[in-house]
Amino acid sequence: MNEAEKRQMAGSLLAALALVAAVVLLVAWRIGPDGVPSRAREEVFEERAEEAEDVRDRSDRRGRGRGRD
Amino acid sequence: MQTFIEAVTLGHVSEVKVVLASALAAAAVWQAALMAVGWGAVRVPFLQVRPAAKAHRALGDAIVVVALVVSALCLGYFGVEAEESDAHAPVALALLGVLAVKIAVVRGPPRFGFLLPPLGVAALVLFIAAWATAAAPYLG
Numbered sequence: 001m002n003e004a005e006k007r008q009m010a011g012s013l014l015a016a017l018a019l020v021a022a023v024v025l026l027v028a029w030r031i032g033p034d035g036v037p038s039r040a041r042e043e044v045f046e047e048r049a050e051e052a053e054d055v056r057d058r059s060d061r062r063g064r065g066r067g068r069d
Numbered sequence: 070m071q072t073f074i075e076a077v078t079l080g081h082v083s084e085v086k087v088v089l090a091s092a093l094a095a096a097a098v099w100q101a102a103l104m105a106v107g108w109g110a111v112r113v114p115f116l117q118v119r120p121a122a123k124a125h126r127a128l129g130d131a132i133v134v135v136a137l138v139v140s141a142l143c144l145g146y147f148g149v150e151a152e153e154s155d156a157h158a159p160v161a162l163a164l165l166g167v168l169a170v171k172i173a174v175v176r177g178p179p180r181f182g183f184l185l186p187p188l189g190v191a192a193l194v195l196f197i198a199a200w201a202t203a204a205a206p207y208l209g
Contacts, residue, residue: 001119001120001123005117005119005120005123006120008115008116008117008120008121008124009120009121009123009124009127011115011116012103012116012120012121012124013124013127013128015099016096016099016103016124016128019095019096019099020092020095020096022095023091023092023094023095024088024091024092026091027087027088027091027092027204027208028088030208031084031087031088031208
């Protein structure tokens, strides 16, 4: 490879690095400065799942109630 | 193993995995762009075919290393059973398989070179699918 080609290769790799750094910063910003420990996050997911199940149960009961009417 | 992974990620296993998977997906898109130039499908004035192909190879090596780290985090901490219910585990395993075949083709006899474009496209699609089935739902 001549010098121009070496510069082009280095430039394309630097551009890739810049893209990856931008994505990492964006995702880190989205997650938040404090972060959430994984275990705690899993607990939040479980709570949400239980809430969704409760809502489903309530709507099922309402549906059955209307069916009797 | 779980204790080790928690120690290495300071207890933020999912967050580290999401960041790395997002970086991998972005790098995979860049890889596809580089190879589009490398194969001559796209011509740009600031990047010739040979340096694009060389950069593709160098970046690909780095991507494989990071993909193996993410896989180790995923399998070591969450396991396969935990993710049986969704599409992430089969997509991620298919991705590792495609990467293994692609590396074998790159390092093998040149007569199998015709397999590289479809394998590259498959790897790109699977990288994005792996991100979409794990990191995207996490990020909401």
